[in-house]
Amino acid sequence: xxxxxxxxxxxxxxxxxxxxxxxxxxxxxxxxxxxxxxxxxxxxxxxxxxxxxxxxxxxxxxxxxxxxxxxxxxxxxxxxxxxxxxxxxxxxxxxxxxxxxxxxxxxxxxxxxxxxxxxxxxxxxxxxxxxxxxxxxxx
Amino acid sequence: xxxxxxxxxxxxxxxxxxxxxxxxxxxxxxxxxxxxxxxxxxxxxxxxxxxxxxxxxxxxxxxxxxxxxxxxxxxxxxxxxxxxxxxxxxxxxxxxxxxxxxxxxxxxxxxxxxxxxxxxxxxxxxxxxxxxxxxxxxx
Numbered sequence: 001x002x003x004x005x006x007x008x009x010x011x012x013x014x015x016x017x018x019x020x021x022x023x024x025x026x027x028x029x030x031x032x033x034x035x036x037x038x039x040x041x042x043x044x045x046x047x048x049x050x051x052x053x054x055x056x057x058x059x060x061x062x063x064x065x066x067x068x069x070x071x072x073x074x075x076x077x078x079x080x081x082x083x084x085x086x087x088x089x090x091x092x093x094x095x096x097x098x099x100x101x102x103x104x105x106x107x108x109x110x111x112x113x114x115x116x117x118x119x120x121x122x123x124x125x126x127x128x129x130x131x132x133x134x135x136x137x138x139x
Numbered sequence: 140x141x142x143x144x145x146x147x148x149x150x151x152x153x154x155x156x157x158x159x160x161x162x163x164x165x166x167x168x169x170x171x172x173x174x175x176x177x178x179x180x181x182x183x184x185x186x187x188x189x190x191x192x193x194x195x196x197x198x199x200x201x202x203x204x205x206x207x208x209x210x211x212x213x214x215x216x217x218x219x220x221x222x223x224x225x226x227x228x229x230x231x232x233x234x235x236x237x238x239x240x241x242x243x244x245x246x247x248x249x250x251x252x253x254x255x256x257x258x259x260x261x262x263x264x265x266x267x268x269x270x271x272x273x274x275x276x277x278x
Contacts, residue, residue: 048258048261049261049265051261054179054183056176097183102253104252104257105253107253109249110253115186115273119275126184126186127179127182128181128184130257
């Protein structure tokens, strides 16, 4: 007697739970992803009413703290070095804006020094970043 | 005669779960659309470029200049007359109606506070003064 071998075995991976797995992975990576962010320096921004929104993609921040330290891209730099970095950024993106994150108690001369260097490298678009809060007393 | 009593079976109370994912997606999409990324707020300013040659330098009539000086003690003077931060807007608005070609020249002492400068710049912007120059320390 000849037995017929059943050759038509269906091999299939159940895919119904694929969606669950994908979602689990998605959620896992969403939760564990840390976006690169600039720490800068701790500064107390001046308060101003006339500030307008500046596009984040175009801004490169220069932190100047109350002690006069200047930080660009998380490095403590001199005004000349800050300007060199801004030159690079302006070449990459002509719409680049140098955003001054200056402490209210910082001396004005640091801004002046940076602006002087910025002028030399033609990074002329700047912005004095501030907080919008009219309730607080002005300096 | 035996009477068969039907056992009372409690109906299984099941919540309808199949539409949960739809609801979750709707919420997810809603919050994705509504979310606004934090923007930088600042007072934009354009510095004069270093490569602007002497022919392009605009000479301003003395009578069109309003000289705003901040001294080492953060005292503010408009054309040598001392005034408070909150008076600047009003005074500049007056000057602007008298002379629409008015150019405000901000002249800072190196050790003047950056906070004072920012507050002054804010007032100038609030006065809708479009022509502002910041005097650099070395010319």
